[in-house]
Ligand SMILES: Nc1ncnc2c1ncn2[C@@H]1O[C@H](COP(=O)(O)OP(=O)(O)OP(=O)(O)O)[C@@H](O)[C@H]1O
């Protein structure tokens with residue numbers, strides 16, 4: 516295989532790994548539509564990888580996996596349950612070399628009572644920094660001022676009797692980059708990282724939800740400095756609407772959360788939570804976050820910056836792209852949509868490159884076609 520081909524292949528493989536992780540994460544969050552979107556991306560990338568495989572057998576295996584993931588996407592879109600091992604065929608195809616960070620993680624949420632160790636959630640600092648985050652200038656500035664700087668020189672802040680921020684709540688529509696910026700924050704801080712979905716805590720992971728939560732915080736405190744990311748906080752600390760009482764377990768969970776947050780004060784632990792539904796969060800839990808930051812859909816400047824992030828490792832004639840036009844045409848798209856637009860444009864250019872057997876850079880035309888074929892995920896959200 517030529518060097519260029521193998522570079523292309525490894526690029527696609529890392530793209531596949533990224534999409535597959537996103538899909539599994541969305542599935543775990545119970546977001547079937549989002550999972551389906553990412554499975555479809557996996558399918559497209561796998562088809563490209565298949566074409567680059569040197570042996571017929573490997574090509575066949577890639578295509579087989581693509582077919583399975585396509586079926587999984589169909590089922591998810593039609594609210595049908597997935598046959599449990601349907602999307603796991605990867606390991607048996609031998610193509611799972613890059614199958615991502617979920618390995619060794621407990622399969623929380625399936626309720627089979629498996630005893631799992633919360634420390635399995637602990638990860639090394641993510642390999643992401645603010646340089647990988649397009650736009651979001653205000654948000655990055657706030658995090659630098661309020662979180663990073665105080666943690667880096669606590670004595671100075673102490674001098675002025677100003678505390679360190681231990682709790683940050685990010686809220687905003689899906690796909691706007693809440694998880695992504697949290698990973699970049701952990702990367703900037705070079706902190707250990709724990710990412711917990713609400714379902715990891717509420718499911719029968721270890722025991723009761725309150726106990727799971729307490730263990731998760733304990734792992735964070737034992738592995739300082741650490742960033743503990745608790746996604747879907749509304750499912751952990753829900754406000755009860757219409758005056759109905761919280762169940763015993765819900766109250767216990769919230770009480771535990773408030774206690775843990777207090778105990779974390781003064782430690783080298785930052786708790787970041789994210790939600791799409793800020794109105795559904797219990798008022799006391801809401802107040803416990805020192806910083807509550809809205810993550811809105813990207814504005815025009817951010818849309819350009821996010822696209823550039825996702826195009827920067829691809830052949831592209833940046834100067835020949837009419838960015839103003841692209842920014843305007845992507846109005847209403849989320850950051851995750853823009854990531855998909857960038858890879859769709861790359862795939863379109865690659866198709867031409869294959870036909871002409873030389874590198875064809877991504878141009879305005881490819882981006883426009885990609886925008887045309889990508890639906891905004893925020894449209895459904897707004898309704
Ligand atoms: N500022 C950004 N710059 C570059 N890429 C971004 C940015 N924000 C998000 N992305 C891309 O969009 C993808 C989805 O973002 P992310 O999962 O963080 O959204 P989210 O707000 O957590 O969504 P949800 O509410 O559904 O959990 C990321 O994997 C990343 O590739």
Ligand SMILES: [Mg+2]
Nearest residue numbers: 693694746789
């Ligand atoms: Mg998220």
